[in-house]
Amino acid sequence: MGKIVVSTNVSLDGVVQDPDGQEGFKLGGWFDQFTGEDRDAWAEILTDEALRAEALLLGRRSDEWFASRWLDRSGEWADKLNTMPKYVVSTTLEQPRWGAGAVLSGDVVAEVAKVKQEVEGEIVVYASYQLVRTLIEHGLVDELRLFVFPVVLGRGERLFDGIDDKLPLRLVGVRNIGVGLTFLNYEIAA
Known part of the structure; x- marks a missing residue:
């Protein structure tokens, strides 16, 4: 059985909106502004994560965004990401744009649960x-x-916006990345 892992960048106050500044959000662009000299250490962790992963699970817009930025790259990290199977949740796509995979267009919960049963290893989102x-x-x-x-942005779309119930977590790892980033690793508690 697979393990679904959400891997993402967030501001200190949990904002995930427009990290690259291309969505027009007034406070967007915080990724490049605050990564600085920590970028290499950040990339090393994500490369290791990708090399361990068996598949990616994405929404349609994320599939398009990553395809436009990664398909022309090469190297160990890019090669793994570009060739890894992708499962893209969409009601409008017929094929993922970012390489080989399948489109999940029906009941999202049922289809993702099925993927989780079929894929052995990590399925990264x-x-x-x-x-x-x-x-x-x-x-x-x-x-x-x-x-x-x-960075604290004070407003913007947050990772857990709209979650209707408590989400108990268990901290399994924390580390500094370079001089400014922190990596927090949580398992969902039963």
Whole structure:
């Protein structure tokens, strides 16, 4: 059975909106602004994560975003991401844009639960925040890996916006990344 892992960048106050500044959010662009000299250490952790993963689970917009930025890259990290099977949740796509995989277009919860049964190992979710919230609400997420950036934005879409119930977590790891980032690793408590 697979393990669904949400891996994402967040501000200290949990904002995930517009990290690259391309969505027009007034406070967007915080990723580049606050990564600085920590980028190499951040990339090393994500490369290791990708090399261990068996598949990616994404929403349609995330699939498009990653395809536009990764398909022309090469190297160990890019090669793994570009060739890894992708499961894309969408009612409009026929094929994932970011390489090989399948589109999940029916009952999201049932289809993701089926993928979780069929895939052995880690199924990583990048971005795809609406999907993440649905998966959390239905008990399908096993682990959260949060790269916390040293900035408070005060407003914007937060990772856990709209979650209707408590989400008990168990801290399984914390480490400093470079001089400004913090990596928090939580398992979802039963």
